[in-house]
Amino acid sequence: MSRYSVLSLIANALTGQTGWKPAWRDATPKPAYEVIIVGGGGHGLATAYYLAKEHGIRNIAVLEKAHIGSGNAGRNTTIIRSNYLLPGNEPFYEWSMKLWEGLEQDLNYNAMVSQRGIINLFHSDGQRDAYARRGNAMRLAGADSQLLDREQVRALCPFLDFDNSRFPIKGGLMQARAGTARHDAVVWGYARAADRLGVDIVQNCEVTGFIREGDAVVGVETTRGSIRAGKVGLAVAGSTSRLTRLLDLRLPIESHALQAFVSEGLKPLVPGVITFGMGHFYVSQSDKGGLVFGGDIDGYNSYAQRGNLPVVEDVAEGGMAVMPLIGRLRMLRAWGGLVDMSMDGSPIIDVGPLPGLYLNTGWNYGGFKATPASGWCFAHTIAKDAAHALNSAFRLDRFRSGHIIDEKGVGAQPNLH
Amino acid sequence: MRITCPYCGARSSHEFAYLGDAAPTRPDPSAPDAAEAFHAYVYERDNPAGPLDELWYHSAGCRRWLKVTRDTRTHAITAVAFAEAGESAR
Numbered sequence: 001m002s003r004y005s006v007l008s009l010i011a012n013a014l015t016g017q018t019g020w021k022p023a024w025r026d027a028t029p030k031p032a033y034e035v036i037i038v039g040g041g042g043h044g045l046a047t048a049y050y051l052a053k054e055h056g057i058r059n060i061a062v063l064e065k066a067h068i069g070s071g072n073a074g075r076n077t078t079i080i081r082s083n084y085l086l087p088g089n090e091p092f093y094e095w096s097m098k099l100w101e102g103l104e105q106d107l108n109y110n111a112m113v114s115q116r117g118i119i120n121l122f123h124s125d126g127q128r129d130a131y132a133r134r135g136n137a138m139r140l141a142g143a144d145s146q147l148l149d150r151e152q153v154r155a156l157c158p159f160l161d162f163d164n165s166r167f168p169i170k171g172g173l174m175q176a177r178a179g180t181a182r183h184d185a186v187v188w189g190y191a192r193a194a195d196r197l198g199v200d201i202v203q204n205c206e207v208t209g210f211i212r213e214g215d216a217v218v219g220v221e222t223t224r225g226s227i228r229a230g231k232v233g234l235a236v237a238g239s240t241s242r243l244t245r246l247l248d249l250r251l252p253i254e255s256h257a258l259q260a261f262v263s264e265g266l267k268p269l270v271p272g273v274i275t276f277g278m279g280h281f282y283v284s285q286s287d288k289g290g291l292v293f294g295g296d297i298d299g300y301n302s303y304a305q306r307g308n309l310p311v312v313e314d315v316a317e318g319g320m321a322v323m324p325l326i327g328r329l330r331m332l333r334a335w336g337g338l339v340d341m342s343m344d345g346s347p348i349i350d351v352g353p354l355p356g357l358y359l360n361t362g363w364n365y366g367g368f369k370a371t372p373a374s375g376w377c378f379a380h381t382i383a384k385d386a387a388h389a390l391n392s393a394f395r396l397d398r399f400r401s402g403h404i405i406d407e408k409g410v411g412a413q414p415n416l417h
Numbered sequence: 418m419r420i421t422c423p424y425c426g427a428r429s430s431h432e433f434a435y436l437g438d439a440a441p442t443r444p445d446p447s448a449p450d451a452a453e454a455f456h457a458y459v460y461e462r463d464n465p466a467g468p469l470d471e472l473w474y475h476s477a478g479c480r481r482w483l484k485v486t487r488d489t490r491t492h493a494i495t496a497v498a499f500a501e502a503g504e505s506a507r
Contacts, residue, residue, distance in 0.1 A: 241464035252460040254437065255489070300435040303466040303490045308418050310431040343460045399460040412459045415435055 003108050023188055024195035029202045029227050033061045035382060036220060036229040038207050038243065040064025041073040042183070043360055043367065044235035045190035045201070046375020047382070049107075052197035054376070055383035060199045061229075063222060065206035069187030072237045075337035076368040077260050077292050079273050079284060081118050081178035082143050085134045088393030088405040089346060090141040095390050096373030097143065097177060103372060109189030112182035112287065116272035119153060119172040121160075121322065123278050131173040138175070146174040156271055161324050167278045169322070179272060180284055186371060209246055216355040217247070233358040233382050235374075238303075238338025240361040249353060251361070252343040252399050254414045256297040257336040258365045259307035261315065263329040265289030274322070281318030283326075290332065293319060297339065297365060299415040307336040339365050341414030344398075346405035349378050349391040358382050359396060364417055418492050423499060424479040432477035438462055439470040439484050439500070466490055472500055 002008055002021075012019045035051060037044045040062045051057045064070070080100050082093035104111050122128045128147075135145035149171045154162060162169045191201055202224070209221035211228060219228035234243055238255050270285040283293040295315035298307050312334065319326045342348060342362030347370065350359050360378045363370065377391035387395065398404055399412075410416040418430040440463070444454035466489055473483045482500035487493065 241462075242466050245463070245465070250457070250461040250463060252462070254462055254464050255466075300430075300487075301437070301464065301469055301471065301489045302492070304492055308430065308492070310429065313431075400456050413437075415437065 023192040024201050027061070027200035027202050029061060029063070029205060029222070029224050030200065031226075032219070032228040033200070034059040034229065035231045035233065036060075036227060037062045037233045037235055038220065039071070039234065039236035040068035040191075040201060040203065041071045041235065041237065042069070042186050042190065042371035043237070043363075043374045043378070044233075045187060045194055046371055047233060047235055047360065047378040048199045048375075049190050049194040049197065050376045050379035051383060052194060052199055054379060057383060058198040060194075061227065062194070062199060062201050063205045063207060063220070063227075064201070064203050067203050068191055068201060069184060072337045072339065072367060073183055073187045073371075075260070075335050076183055077282070077284065077294050078180045078183045078286075078368065079118070079178070079282070080113070080181050080369045081175055081273070082369070083118065083120065083134065083138055083145065083173065083175045083178065084407065085137050086405055086407055087141075088403075089407065090137055090143065092373055092377070092390045092394070093370065094138075094141050094143045095376070096370050099372030099376060100181060101177070103181075103186075103189070107189040107193040109185065109192060111185040111189050113179070114181070114287075115177050115179040116284075117174055117176045118178035118273040118275065119148065119156065119174050120275045121153070121169050121172045121277045123167045123170055125170070127277055128170060135173050144175060144177050146176065148172045148174050157274060159269065159325055160274070160322055164321060167276075167321050180286075183368060190375070207243060217357040229356075231356055231358060231382055233360060233378060235360040235378065237361065237363050237367055238340050240340050240359075247354060247357070251348075251396075253340045253362055254301050255303055255338050256299065256341050256415065257302040257304060257307050258294070258297045258339045259311055259315070259334055259336045260292065260294035261312075261331050262286070262333045263291040263293075263326065264332050266291065266329070276318050276322040279314075279318035279321065281315060281322060283319065283323065291326065291329065293326075297341065297415065298336070303338060305336055305338055307334065339363065339367070341417060343412045343414055344404035344406045345408055345410070345414070345417035347374070347394050348396050349374065349381055349394045350387065350396045351381055351385055353396060364414075418494075420473060420483070420485060420494060421497050422475050422478055422481075422483060423497060424481060425475065428475070428478060432475060433483075434474040434476045436472040436474065438464075439472045468495065
């Protein structure tokens, strides 16, 4: 398969656009692989790509029950950022940010990575202190941050409600390198790049069981037959419990629905990503002009892939409090994705808990920004049978040992994060 | 989604606060395996795709704890009862 370039554009333009080939093969599963990744979303495809590129493993299959990118990778708000606080997670997200910055050159694919910046608004002195601390923690991990005062925020976002009597905007924490990326293009880019390295991408192949030898997992049963593998990695956000149930494993995970919304198209208005500090509301503007926004999870266990109205109202209230002009806009679309909420709000990338099994789960509502580093670290964990330093804190046994990464400080309640 | 509270009648789920799976019960802290049992009680969940018994608190209503049986795939509620044994809609 040829590389995309200016020359390939010109050559195909001169030949009536008839020379383009499919970006990846629709592979038929072989009886056995060295590594099987269950889940053809961003995380699974990135894992396969980095396994092939960084670790030289080429005999890999990615199994997807529908078509690739049909799960959460196609159902998110496309924000990329690394404005985290704790030593266990900030270096990981900053590595993800660095991978985003080189992603398009690496994959030879236009993922529309757009570093337009994120501003986390604060509305009180205490919140300003907390964001100053967060900004310092980001800088200690090599990320960028800038504490903006009220007038600096006003210069960037004059349309916000600065004089709201309940939630006056006092400033914001800016990460200029944050922004958005085209979620579908990330999936397609990783799929194409992994395919070029020999990875089999098998679509419409649902895993229905596991092949066991003693304790060990040595393959999977699928709707397209049994497939054996030396190593099986799970990257199936939202559905992890459905698979681990087949292995009699209980995890610190609950599945919840997270909704997001898109408004009608506007001329360019929102310069980057804005988050409301006093409720849960975040907004950015897509390249087509629609405002993309979301808020809290629905808050109770759900596999329904659709949301309910109380959260729609809650998100709209948050939006109106900070940005009253959205009251004049129509919501065009809403969708709900399944997120696997972990008990401390942080992900799990680990070896085990059974021999031959590898876990990548618990992304809560923040999996998209982590896609490159998640794949990179999961590939390292699978290839070396040990976590990389960047995901060494994302162990499954942290709940047992007490080393939880509780960034929001709300404890063992996944519906509160 | 509407929940039919045995005391107040059918109300919007907006009036309720959610706790989660009703199955975990607080282990005996003096049992020899208490550490392991508390780990499972606090963190581990079955998280089924299907019927689930769960605890809801009617915070904007009668302020009772309810045990609600709901299908997590469809939000269909098949049973609601007071969580505390012996409570009635007096």
